[in-house]
Amino acid sequence: MAEASKKAFVSGHPVKHSRSPKIHGHWLAKHGIDGSYQAIDVAPQDFAVFVETLQANNYRGGNITIPHKEAAFALAERRDQAAQEIGAVNTLWFEDGVLWGGNTDGHGFAANLDDHAPGWASKGPAVVLGAGGASRAVIHALKERSVADIRIVNRTLARAQELRDRFGTGVSAHGMAATNELLGDAGLLVNTTALGMHGNEGLSANPARLPDHAIVTDIVYVPLETPLLAAARARNLKTVDGLGMLLHQAVPGFERWFGIRPRVTAELRALIVADLVPKP
Numbered sequence: 001m002a003e004a005s006k007k008a009f010v011s012g013h014p015v016k017h018s019r020s021p022k023i024h025g026h027w028l029a030k031h032g033i034d035g036s037y038q039a040i041d042v043a044p045q046d047f048a049v050f051v052e053t054l055q056a057n058n059y060r061g062g063n064i065t066i067p068h069k070e071a072a073f074a075l076a077e078r079r080d081q082a083a084q085e086i087g088a089v090n091t092l093w094f095e096d097g098v099l100w101g102g103n104t105d106g107h108g109f110a111a112n113l114d115d116h117a118p119g120w121a122s123k124g125p126a127v128v129l130g131a132g133g134a135s136r137a138v139i140h141a142l143k144e145r146s147v148a149d150i151r152i153v154n155r156t157l158a159r160a161q162e163l164r165d166r167f168g169t170g171v172s173a174h175g176m177a178a179t180n181e182l183l184g185d186a187g188l189l190v191n192t193t194a195l196g197m198h199g200n201e202g203l204s205a206n207p208a209r210l211p212d213h214a215i216v217t218d219i220v221y222v223p224l225e226t227p228l229l230a231a232a233r234a235r236n237l238k239t240v241d242g243l244g245m246l247l248h249q250a251v252p253g254f255e256r257w258f259g260i261r262p263r264v265t266a267e268l269r270a271l272i273v274a275d276l277v278p279k280p
Contacts (some may be wrong), residue, residue: 131152
């Protein structure tokens with residue numbers, strides 16, 4: 001009897017904007033796998049039932065995006081260390097009938113920097129702009145790479161303090177007024193806020209304050225070059241855009257569902273970059 005087609009998904013609300021089907025579809029075709037990966041829009045009130053019926057509907061697992069990451073964390077029977085520390089799940093899979101939840105965002109962040117700025121973790125203190133869910137994944141990745149001085153900057157100081165308390169030693173919390181002073185000896189500046197996105201153009205920090213060896217990265221990838229990255233490039237600082245984080249975070253899930261560890265290549269990046277260009 002022929003093996004059933006392998007099925008995976010991305011679920012969010014809304015989810016039609018997701019590039020994940022293009023990423024995973026590219027890898028399925030590249031490796032000749034009999035499988036599918038589809039975007040499924042699930043309203044928050046329906047998410048628990050959706051997850052409970054995954055095995056009955058022959059899904060091997062899938063990706064979880066906004067607004068379901070914390071709900072997926074609660075519904076997973078077991079969680080990997082990254083999910084536990086970040087407090088959110090972006091990847092589900094089954095092992096021996098048990099539903100596991102993991103978080104690959106931190107992996108994606110670090111792998112993107114490994115690709116484009118090798119040695120980034122040894123550059124010195126890291127300043128992280130924002131204290132939302134994405135910043136939790138970034139801080140987790142920084143701690144995994146032994147960055148000893150992580151400075152969280154946020155408009156609402158209490159939210160930055162919550163993350164400081166969550167991640168402990170080496171993490172400090174600051175209000176926006178402290179940004180310029182904090183950048184003076186920083187080796188890495190990370191924007192995790194929505195500032196810089198199309199429709200929300202703004203400079204989240206002034207890279208003129210950074211030392212010459214600093215690296216600047218933005219998790220925003222629409223546009224690929226945000227105002228922050230443009231300002232850093234004008235200063236001849238090393239910059240890394242956010243698209244690689246999206247591409248690399250997809251790798252572990254694909255391997256779990258389809259049995260092959262795919263590669264993030266220039267061909268894949270070009271495919272997704274082309275999809276980012278607004279259609280006439």
